[in-house]
Amino acid sequence: MTSSRLDGTSALVTGGGSGIGLACARRLAADGADVMICGRTAERLQAAAKELGCRYVVADVVDEDQVAAAVRATAATSPLRAVIHCAGGTTSVGPIPQLDTAAWRDTLELNATGTMLVLKHSARLMARTGGGAFVAISSIASSNTHRWFGAYGVSKAAVDHLVQLGADELGGAGIRVNGIRPGLVRTELVAGITDPGPVLDDYLACMPLDRVGEPEDIAEAARFLAGPESSWITGQVVNVDGGHHLRRGPDFRAVFEPMFGAEALGGVIPEE
Template identity: 65%
Template sequence: MTRAELPLTDSVALVTGGGSGIGLGCARRFVTDGAHVLIAGRSADRLRAAVGELAQVAAPGVRIGCAVADVTDEAQVEAAVASAAELGPLRAVVASAGGNSTMGPLTRLDTAKWRETVELNLTGTMLVLKHTARRMAAGGGGSFVAISSVASSTTHRWFGAYGVSKAGVDHLVRLAADELGASGVRVNSILPGLVATELVDAVTRGGPVLDDYLDCTPLGRVGRTEDIAALAAFLVGPESTWITGQNIHVDGGHHLRRGPDFRAFLEPVFGADGLRGIVAEGN
């Protein structure tokens, strides 16, 4: 396939959380498909390493950049979007930055950690959408893809703010798709199941929690970043131009069953009574 035949030739994409995990997987797919890509994240060292990795697989002529940015800081988001636009008219965005610092029963949640998680997952996605959608709308259109989670649609006990904030992301996507369609900006989200990344290594290396995940997954395997990147490439590419406002599961069918059982990790910390909401006096 020549460069002219690559599906994302001369597109410009911004990927937040692009230094590792799903974000890096999406950036890798985009540069092999011909897009110029800017990755953003909080670690300069991780971003530099990722740029070097992407350069090894990029199609000829592809430009790759990076910007240190915390998606909860609006000024940093705006600066990263401006840097991406230096590569050319922005046409594709993947908002992958996210995380969770609230594992545990609701009755024991740290309120500050709740706010931190909501700020990262929901407000961070909103800020990236706000500033990229402005450019794409003014430039004639584009595609925004938010990385959500199966936890947004299928309850995951003891995940605290994570699933709640990701459900907010999915609603934000539908709202934005409705508002921005008139400007040719498409907005969708991907809901991954358990994907093998360094963030979930404690689960994917084996044990009862992994066994339970596999029991909950009809296709019976852990996901790969390539599984998510394949849909992201489709959603920002030329074959999906009549798709918007969708929250799409890529989870091996996990959403058909139930959330995973993290009891093996959490019961030693909170106790069996704690996991069912009982709070000992003084806690």
Template identity: 60%
Template sequence: MISVNGSNGLAKKSVLVTGGGSGIGLGVATVLAAEGVHVTICGRNEQKLAKTAREIGEGNPAGSVDTVVADVTVEDDMIRAVAQAAERTGQLDGVVACAGGNETIAPVTQLDVEAWRRTVDLNITGTMLTIKHSARALVAAGGGSIVAISSIASSNTHRWFGAYGPSKAGVDHLVQLAADELGASNVRVNCIRPGLTRTDLVALITDGGPILEDYLANTPIARVGEVTDIAALAKFLLGPDSTWITGQIINVDGGQMLRRGPDFRSMLEPVYGADGLRGVVTP
């Protein structure tokens, strides 16, 4: 397990964060670096990663940030990313699998099959390859913690989101499977389900309008989440205060899982029409 070292239990540890160049991954990497962690962020854009590493490093001298250009859907890339993260201290202590996305915003009767495949590959296969190769390093080190990032779309239907919700539901089950298998080697595997969280990717929603109003109406703690909300739980799940927690899928969503998913009708009806949203396809 990640053992107590200093005041926070994470200082000087080595953690890999996939999708660390932006969004939730960036938030997680920033919080970990502030705790004195040696963070390795990976992503597909070398310039974005380098800029992110500089910004995090300048504000968090206690830790350090390294980068590795890697596509989580490419097995050789993930082998290399894990090896580089472990090289920092001689072993890998934790992983946060943040890389994910969606190319399939459309009614189910009009989904693009190749976009569906790419989304499933990114979210499920990418998370699987991250767990597969990081778990090998963690087992060899005597244990550690893996945290995957899912979505409230995996538990509450998000109409017209296509492959995103089903693929994130696959991540949830993958986490539970890995936790069941790896517990014997002292490796914990848990999952965070964020609700609507303020990132550049969803700025069109969080900047205001009927979709945001619908989100807030269906969220008991009616505000937009911040990346620090997600990062705080990731830090806990990586650290020494969670050593008997594994296989858990934890919502960080202000309670939205108690109600329903968002209504994107105002955005999509002008594109597909009211009939299109209920499955009608014009010949």
């Protein structure tokens, strides 16, 4: 029987200072992994590391040298067997004709290129030390259109494809690559959305299991995909979203109409 413990292995969790990343780090640590969390904010990482009794390193996932150093530091104590890549976000919102090009590029860089860099450097190390598992946190926005979300869904769709590409290329080295598409999860980043109102009502109307997700819901799935229990699973992107993917993307009109106007949301292109 495969052991469910992760003793004697190290694990890297990007974006591990809060939200889904923190829940994933907590879950891996509970099973004995030597967890390293990384992110851009030292104070947040310090607080999380103190809570979990784990290590931390400040690193920006779009900085290749910092990513490589974080991976090396993670593996300094024991073999790196699991990477859960949670770091991501967006600054790109609005109707396509009004999108800010710099914000579009920054979002693609953070979500798509950041995932590639973490996979690139962790795969190089894991390939030399017996393999491991990489889990990318994507989004339901990658598969179900979220109108006026700009580059976010596009960049997460790139993450999904990278999961498949990585699984196909790296399987021979004993490296499994999978992803998770969370739906609406209760974190500080979406605090306004999970408050009562028309957007939350619409989300719940689109979910067969009509409740907001918790970070622990994602952490349990990530723990399974990162551990030996899923040793014959690779190239999968699993929806953990209360079934939301079965219906449609959410309606954010109540949020974006005051910002951009009803005509813009309806596809009317503004005059130059």
